[in-house]
Every structure is written in structure tokens, then in C-alpha cells.
Amino acid sequence: MYDCIIIGAGPAGIAAAVQLKRAGLSLLLLEKGEVGGLLRNANLVENYLGFTGGISGKDLIELFKKQIAEQEISLTKEEVIEVKKIGVNFVVETKENSYKSSNVIIATGTKPKTAGIAGEESLTNKKVFYEIADLPTIEQGKDILIIGGGDIGFDYAIQLKSLGHLPTIITRGEVQCLSLLTTRARELDIPVFTNITPRKMHEDGESITVQCDTDNFQTDYVLIAVGREPRYPLLPMQNYLGLYQIGDVKNKHQRQVHIAMGDALRIAMDITSSITHYS
Known part of the structure; x- marks a missing residue:
């Protein structure tokens, strides 16, 4: 049983994981493919603060991977098939396993049209x-x-x-x-x-x-390259308490790393506050 399961290891999912780990919550980060999301396609990220000449998507992903490893964040390579609400908790079904959590963050990004x-x-x-x-x-x-x-x-x-x-x-x-x-x-x-x-x-x-x-x-x-649309696992009603969406999966055309990570930090802090309040 986890405090939070994060589905998707792009910038939003990783940022949420880092923040939740800092807060001492138990978490599981699930990713069906490669870490990095759309950064895998990015030639040069020029508006990411701290890199005045820009940084390639691949190099930025390597930095993210390093932070995941250094903070000992649990990253599991499994594809999520369905998210269910059973009682007060969520059950996240993958092709291989079933996981329980009190909160779920959907950070699955987009898929090409x-x-x-x-x-x-x-x-x-x-x-x-x-x-x-x-x-x-x-x-x-x-x-x-x-x-x-x-x-x-x-x-x-x-x-x-x-x-x-x-x-x-x-x-x-x-x-x-x-x-x-x-x-x-x-x-x-x-x-x-x-x-x-x-x-x-x-x-x-x-x-x-x-x-x-x-x-x-x-x-x-x-x-x-004719556009993108949200990528979702099979979900219950999307307005359940404890079920969140962050990053590109909800931001439509505003697919920017800073926006995705800002979403992630805000939701991670909200989850931390709710768990602290009710514990």
C-alpha cells in the first residue's frame, strides 16, 4: 500500500516523485517505456532555467535519471492497464501486477495523432x-x-x-x-x-x-507530426478525490517542461498536506 502511485516518468511524473520523496511519503513511479516523455524527441530545450545555451532533451533526461537514482525513488517498468476505485483506495492494474494506493497521479503525457x-x-x-x-x-x-x-x-x-x-x-x-x-x-x-x-x-x-x-x-x-492528444489508462470517473492529472495529459497545447513540473509540485504538495492533515 502506497501513499501515492505516479503513472508516467516524464518531467511531471519525476518532479512529483521527487517532491513526494522529500516529504517522506511512500510512492511508486510506473513507466511503460523510456524515462523522459516528450523530452526524448527534443533537439534543444532553450527555456529551461539554468542552461543559458539550452540543453538537449537527451542530456536533460540523463540529469533526471541521476536524480531518481540518487534519491532512491522506486521506478518500475510496467504498463498500466486500468485504475480502479475500491472503497477509499485505488487499485492500479498493470500487465504484471496490482498495486494499492490512497492517491494516484496520472502523468501519462500525450500520444501522436x-x-x-x-x-x-x-x-x-x-x-x-x-x-x-x-x-x-x-x-x-x-x-x-x-x-x-x-x-x-x-x-x-x-x-x-x-x-x-x-x-x-x-x-x-x-x-x-x-x-x-x-x-x-x-x-x-x-x-x-x-x-x-x-x-x-x-x-x-x-x-x-x-x-x-x-x-x-x-x-x-x-x-x-500533425498534433498530439492525451494518453490515458482506463480510468474510473475522473473527479474522484485522490485522483490527479498533471503535465501534458491535461495541458493541451501548453506542452512545456516548466508548466508540467509546476503542476507536479503543486499536486504533490496538496497530497502531502492532505495525508498530513488526516493522519
Whole structure:
């Protein structure tokens, strides 16, 4: 029986765990995949205080991992299937185990949206990917088509260019991202095509062809960055006392590390206060 179970080891979940550990509460941090959440995709985090030149997502994750280890926070790699409310406590079911807790924090972040292009599903995780961190290890010089003209798409393109690949961006409408990203893409000579609607994709030998209304693009891989949506385990009613949501899972488009960690600290302090009050 834990005071709190945290589902998700991204910035929000880790920050909550650190604060609860400091307060002396018993906790379990559950993560189905890799630690770090969307930081795994981040080329350069430039608005995280203390790093004047910015810090890569990978390097920031390593610092988070170090803090988890130093503070002896219990991190378990299991996928949560369902959260139940039984009596006054919660039961968190994973594929392997069942855990009980008086509080649960949902910090499961977001998942990428699909583009709804014919042929997309059959090529997913083969030639089509949604997270740059999930791309296979590939030799330099690969053509990679990025579908999506927002911050994520441009960040992926800039990162891929720095790794020696040949990214191209297409977007159904106009570009909608930070001006500093468009400036960097322009300086790196990354091709950007606007008002392009992809209709179908199929394998063409070792490459993939993306058919659009006016143009066709032949590429080695496709990265889709057309938005994200909350990722939830199966939950009871979401307004139960003791069930909290923090970070990107509830913040819609405000996917920023500082915002997620601020959420986490506030909720962790609320939980600490409630346990102290009723104990």
C-alpha cells in the first residue's frame, strides 16, 4: 500500500516523485517505456532555467535519471492497464501486477495523432514513425519526409539535418511554428512545401512514395507530426478525490517542461498536506 502511485516518468511524473520523496511519503513511479516523455524527441530545450545555451532533451533526461537514482525513488517498468476505485483506495492494474494506493497521479503525457493517409497504418513502425526517438538507427544521408508544419515538425527537421540526413517538410496549410524555427530551417536549406495534401503512401522498393494532390514525394522514411492528444489508462470517473492529472495529459497545447513540473509540485504538495492533515 502506497501513499501515492505516479503513472508516467516524464518531467511531471519525476518532479512529483521527487517532491513526494522529500516529504517522506511512500510512492511508486510506473513507466511503460523510456524515462523522459516528450523530452526524448527534443533537439534543444532553450527555456529551461539554468542552461543559458539550452540543453538537449537527451542530456536533460540523463540529469533526471541521476536524480531518481540518487534519491532512491522506486521506478518500475510496467504498463498500466486500468485504475480502479475500491472503497477509499485505488487499485492500479498493470500487465504484471496490482498495486494499492490512497492517491494516484496520472502523468501519462500525450500520444501522436495519425494523419489519416491511405496506406499509413500498414507502414507504421516500418517506414512511418511519429516520434523521432523511435526512428531506427540509420546511416547518414537518408531522405526523411516530415508531414506537419508546426513546432514539432520543424524541430524534427532541424535535428535530422544536424545528424546528416535530408529532411523535407510538407504541411496541409501554412506553417504554424515559432519564427526562430523557420529561420533555422531556412538557414539549413531545409525544403518546406505548404498547402500540400498527402492522400496515399506505399512502399516503392526500398523507399516510400507519398502521393499528394499536386506532387509526389519519394523518401526513405516518413515522420508524421500533425498534433498530439492525451494518453490515458482506463480510468474510473475522473473527479474522484485522490485522483490527479498533471503535465501534458491535461495541458493541451501548453506542452512545456516548466508548466508540467509546476503542476507536479503543486499536486504533490496538496497530497502531502492532505495525508498530513488526516493522519
